Amino acid sequence: xxxxxxxGVVLCACGPNIAGVVDLAHLKTALSGWPQVAWVEQDxxxxxxxxxxxxxxxxxERPVDALVVAGCxxxxxxxxxxxxxxxxxxxxxxxxxxxxxxxxxxVESDPVxxxxxxxTILAAALARVRKHENIEERSIPAxxxxxxxxxGPAGITAALHLAEAGRTVHLVEKTAxxxxxxxxxxxxxxxxxxxxxxxxxxxxxxxxxxxxQVHLLSEVTSALGYAGNWKITLATADRGVSVxxxxxxxxxxxxxxxxxxxxxxxxxxxxxxMHQAYPGALxxxxxxxxxxxxxxxxxxxxxxxxxxxxxxxxLKGSASATSFEVGTIVLATxxxxxxxxxxxxxxxxxxxxxxxxxxxxxGAITIGDGxxxxxxxxxxxxxxxxxxxxxxxxxxxxxVHRVPEARVHLFLQEFPGPGRERELVREALATGRxxxxxxxxxxxxxxxxxxxxxxxxxxxGVYDLAVHCASQEPGADNEALSRxxxxxxxxxxxxxxxxxxxQPVAAHARxxxxxxxxxxxxxxxxxxxxxAAAAAGxxxxxxxxxxxxxxxxxxxxxxxxxxxxxxxxxxxxxxxIARTPEGVAxxxxxxxxxxxxxxxxxPAGALKTLHFTLEQVLAEVNGATQGGRA
Amino acid sequence: MxxxxxxxxxxxxxxxxGAGGRRLPIPSDIVFVRVMCSGxxxxxxxxxxxxxxxxxxxxxxxxxxxxxxxxGNLQAQRxxxxxxxxxxxxxxxxxxxxxxxxxxxEGERFAQLVQEFHARMVALGPQTQPLxxxxxxxxxxx
Numbered sequence: 123x124x125x126x127x128x129x130g131v132v133l134c135a136c137g138p139n140i141a142g143v144v145d146l147a148h149l150k151t152a153l154s155g156w157p158q159v160a161w162v163e164q165d166x167x168x169x170x171x172x173x174x175x176x177x178x179x180x181x182x183e184r185p186v187d188a189l190v191v192a193g194c195x196x197x198x199x200x201x202x203x204x205x206x207x208x209x210x211x212x213x214x215x216x217x218x219x220x221x222x223x224x225x226x227x228x229v230e231s232d233p234v235x236x237x238x239x240x241x242t243i244l245a246a247a248l249a250r251v252r253k254h255e256n257i258e259e260r261s262i263p264a265x266x267x268x269x270x271x272x273x274g275p276a277g278i279t280a281a282l283h284l285a286e287a288g289r290t291v292h293l294v295e296k297t298a299x300x301x302x303x304x305x306x307x308x309x310x311x312x313x314x315x316x317x318x319x320x321x322x323x324x325x326x327x328x329x330x331x332x333x334x335q336v337h338l339l340s341e342v343t344s345a346l347g348y349a350g351n352w353k354i355t356l357a358t359a360d361r362g363v364s365v366x367x368x369x370x371x372x373x374x375x376x377x378x379x380x381x382x383x384x385x386x387x388x389x390x391x392x393x394x395x396m397h398q399a400y401p402g403a404l405x406x407x408x409x410x411x412x413x414x415x416x417x418x419x420x421x422x423x424x425x426x427x428x429x430x431x432x433x434x435x436x437l438k439g440s441a442s443a444t445s446f447e448v449g450t451i452v453l454a455t456x457x458x459x460x461x462x463x464x465x466x467x468x469x470x471x472x473x474x475x476x477x478x479x480x481x482x483x484x485g486a487i488t489i490g491d492g493x494x495x496x497x498x499x500x501x502x503x504x505x506x507x508x509x510x511x512x513x514x515x516x517x518x519x520x521x522v523h524r525v526p527e528a529r530v531h532l533f534l535q536e537f538p539g540p541g542r543e544r545e546l547v548r549e550a551l552a553t554g555r556x557x558x559x560x561x562x563x564x565x566x567x568x569x570x571x572x573x574x575x576x577x578x579x580x581x582x583g584v585y586d587l588a589v590h591c592a593s594q595e596p597g598a599d600n601e602a603l604s605r606x607x608x609x610x611x612x613x614x615x616x617x618x619x620x621x622x623x624x625q626p627v628a629a630h631a632r633x634x635x636x637x638x639x640x641x642x643x644x645x646x647x648x649x650x651x652x653x654a655a656a657a658a659g660x661x662x663x664x665x666x667x668x669x670x671x672x673x674x675x676x677x678x679x680x681x682x683x684x685x686x687x688x689x690x691x692x693x694x695x696x697x698x699i700a701r702t703p704e705g706v707a708x709x710x711x712x713x714x715x716x717x718x719x720x721x722x723x724x725p726a727g728a729l730k731t732l733h734f735t736l737e738q739v740l741a742e743v744n745g746a747t748q749g750g751r752a
Numbered sequence: 753m754x755x756x757x758x759x760x761x762x763x764x765x766x767x768x769x770g771a772g773g774r775r776l777p778i779p780s781d782i783v784f785v786r787v788m789c790s791g792x793x794x795x796x797x798x799x800x801x802x803x804x805x806x807x808x809x810x811x812x813x814x815x816x817x818x819x820x821x822x823x824g825n826l827q828a829q830r831x832x833x834x835x836x837x838x839x840x841x842x843x844x845x846x847x848x849x850x851x852x853x854x855x856x857x858e859g860e861r862f863a864q865l866v867q868e869f870h871a872r873m874v875a876l877g878p879q880t881q882p883l884x885x886x887x888x889x890x891x892x893x894x
Contacts, residue, residue: 131779132765195765195769196786197765199768215837221772221784223772224768224769224771224772224773225768225772225778225784228772228773229771229772229775229776229777229778229863230778230780232780235780236780238780239780239781239783242783243783244784246783308770364807412883453823468843488767491834503776607792620821620822621820630822661844675788693827695821695822695823695824702783703873715821716788717788717789717791717792717820717821717824718787718788718789718791718792719821719824719827721791721794722791722792722793722794722795722828722831723831727796731792734787734792736794736796736797739785739787739794739797740787740796740800743756743785743797743800743801743806744800746754746785746806747756747783747801747804747805747806748755748804
């Protein structure tokens, strides 16, 4: 088709903008004599409604195989001409728009030079369009179901929005309860309101929404597929209790004869093998810790079975597998970090548990042995994430108000800037029982029997109790999840999005979204906003029942040339290239974005990126340098 | 002087729009070729440009960290190092291949980069011995 392609050329005058500098009459005469140029027409504004009608008329009167429009930016104006081609049943990729305005008339004042350059620009365009190939605009059937991983505020918000929009949602949660971190906190930034009250309604709603199937104690073990079509397999641990039958009376918990220190209670109290995840956890049904359960270890005990009056205890002990299909994925797995047996030196999460009215001390801020601290230090790392400063300000306020006997020392690199953090610190300082210390570089805390020693530059103090607000830890499962879903992790192990500014929740792989603290520090408000944004991303990708449109200009492999060296697999930023069982590269069109990095990097020349093939670029370069008349 | 400028679709092409919009002078002997990403520029296309008689090739991409395709511009940077080595073997001054960055809002920077590249090429003078493709430049290298 290349050699005998008939090409139409439309020259845009753009009012005086192009015609005022470039001699279009000369250009028209010069181009008319070119081989393969069927006709050359000029219009004052071909991109206007009237102009497009004229272009359509020319194309109908004198049919061509390809069209070159010389005007302004193809990014702004190529589309209407492509549509005109489509109307006539022609392939839109046979249209090429080239720039005579910003690349010529507006940057060249000498008419002779400008006209000469315009001819070169058109030579390049004509050489290129001769090599243009028809490209099919494809779409694939895509499933409407959505997988949401993580039932914290981001995941719950995404699930609820999607379910309200009519989507079927599989909400997968690793623990035995929904709600995530905020359900374990007490005073919620910025208003210091009751955290569990704030999130409880959404926890209830998500558990009872008919469009949402909640898979608790579950982890994704396999995810096969790509945008629009995934097969997901879960492993679900045995809870030991039927959530449907259990009324949450706690009789089985009381009957359980074994117990061990409870991490969520900072090891200050114990929990039984049959236990509630934490006070107020939803769903309101206990679960079995199989590492403690006597029956699992010795096969004898059935105290919980006997105690239950509702036949709700079902001790299987083994995990079960579930499989289902979805079209899109939302990862909302939050941050990491657990609590241990802090006595004097607390992490932020441990301090949250300590100060929680349903925590180990009913909210009393005390040292490990139960004594009330006389001095409390709150330290936030200079390099930590924004939540560290938020937490430090909040804990200073809480310490001053909850422990009137204590002096509170806040260590920060800078006094907080305008905002809620500054208000909280100022309110604390106004009581006269708190003081601000500028945190020096390299300050250290050491816990010993007498207290927590803080060496901060020249000053050194010992405090009865200290809270260290560091960056949130990345989620413990991030690496496994990144392998399953092609998510890229940052150097510090957080999930990343390729364009955090403009598409904050879209992952590298199409149809995968990341919401909440999985991608870094997030307040509750941010987690909820990002959860909603992820739901919007899912809904906008394709409406239910309609197909997923594929990027038409993707890379394709010539399997004959491919040596199977895997170079392209490393190069592709989107994980769109895999190897076939025969050992050659294969581009998954639903993931490819058409960047062409693989084509440029393929040592065998086996990859080509449609509409930007080497042949097309070489032709354009040849036209630009040699005039392309050959 | 014949110069070819590869512009990435997202940043440097937009920068060329900004330069044009502000009517900043661009030397008339450079022709721009739009590509989706600076990392898409095939080494063969650069060599072919010199074989076709180009006196200089300039690749302009997004600033590091701003690539529309994650790290395509950094891949371009690594590749340019290799192409320059090849050019040297072919007897072409590697300085004739330029690589730089211009964001979509940097019309002035774009014009300045193109003018400076043009001036450097004028100072080097036309490429007197066109690169001949298909023949190993140095024995044993290819």
